[in-house]
Amino acid sequence: MTTAIDVRNLTRRFGSFTAVESISFDVRQGEVFGFLGANGAGKTTAIKMLIGLLAPTSGQARVAGFDVSTNADDVRRHIGYMSQRFSLYEDLTVRENITLYGGIYGLTDSEIRDRGDALIGTLQLGRSSDERVESLPLGWKQKLAFSVAMLHEPAVVFLDEPTGGVDPITRRQFWEMIYTVAERGTTVFVTTHYLDEAEYCDRISIMVDGRIAAMGAPAEVKQRFGAATLDEVFLGLVRPAGVQTPQSA
């Protein structure tokens, strides 16, 4: 069993505020790992450290075998990343986006052409390959962005709320794409606000106030908290009894 992501006591402070407080976990190769938490719990800060965009204050993390503090460039070359907010260039066509990202990832022209053809074929985007990305429906943009993030066959792919606002059928198709890349050995690190999607992960962690408050397979986590659904677990961790806000009481 190969470890794709290895996080030890990872911490990040901003002034006196500790955004991420000594989190530790590992994710094995080919695993689908759901990284959950409330808004402001520290998820984004943690992801920025894992993709080599933000230096940790203390602790270590290795992603795809590279240390995020000392080998951030190597980390970035061996991962894929997509989010709902930033994915593709809207003004470029489908094919132009593939060529652009292929170049950024250092693929050869023939690799870009072959993998681009394969990607367009798999997504059945043949008729749209010369359309500007902005003309595609959101669900298709997201499927395309995921495929582009996989162009260089990264060891680990980070998906930050990839399905927000996507229709319920396309959302499920997106998860089938996730399963497919995971079965081929790519490690998938995904955040979502849909707790039904958290059930699709091999394991999940739930962050609360900068710390990991729960981790394990969804069934284990539910069992440990004596909850029927992950929604219940989440509610219990984020709003423990006694500190409920007035409107939730």
Next chain:
Amino acid sequence: MTDHAVASSRAPLEVRGVSRRFEDTVALSDVSFAVNAGELFGLVGPDGAGKTTLFRILTTLLVPDSGTATVLGLDVVRDLWAIRSRVGYMPGRFSLYPDLSVEENLSFFASVFGTSIDEGRAIIAPIYDQIEPFKDRRAGALSGGMKQKLALCCALVHRPEILFLDEPTTGVDAVSRREFWDLLGALKKSGLPILVSTAYMDEATRCDRVGLIQRGRILAVDAPAAIAARYPNPLLAVHANERHKLIQSLRDYQHAKSVYPFGDEVHYSDARTARAMDDIVAELRTYLAGSGFTDVRVKPISAGVEDAFMELMGQPEAAVKAAA
């Protein structure tokens, strides 16, 4: 002013046959529904369904190509100035002044409508009480949940007669979403009619009635339970040891109509509407056991709004727009 006399007997919001295009894109196609007095009405559909276009028409910021709509009995095209002062609108994007403080934003919105925070106090109190401790903080420095509450206060401070909320819970975590809906429930008790849009199917059950919308068309309008009850096929929740394989095997089953993962289960709908449920359950168990699955659980279930939405939308959106 005769309009007002007529208005009193009307639903606070009526939309009749509204269509709107942007060049070759059909944003709204023959949309009709009404929001009744005191009703919390949800417009439920994915991004790109036309929800924001409809909100912009109903708040008089955009004119429909065809069809009519009345808000508080006033026509959205002819009576735009009269409508604007009487509705509250919270747009999907955060649209407050990030460099002004919480209190300054609220004062500004109150003054635009010729009122003051004190005059609007009664209606905003349940929400404003939670953010008042931060009234001197810059709006841009608030957390997501607090920004949302401030935006709601700004939409309410002039005591509107109807409230329009465009995707207030997008990008918001599950707990904050639940709290926001609790707030809407409290507001509804004051009798304020509310039209709220969302891409989260699970939020439909918090509404009195919903309109399901996809690609500019209304798929259904009714109470959430009534929409779910019209689901046409036998529906079963299936669980087995290997979910991804289970989905594929169920799709290969000769009587499968649709197979979708739902949390830790898979929802299977059977194409045979006349077959007895007990028989379907027994046959499916036999099929799955024969396919090598263990830990198989099969149970008949009632459809939810998300099942109904997927059934009604039929096909996911195509990548290529159909030739108009």
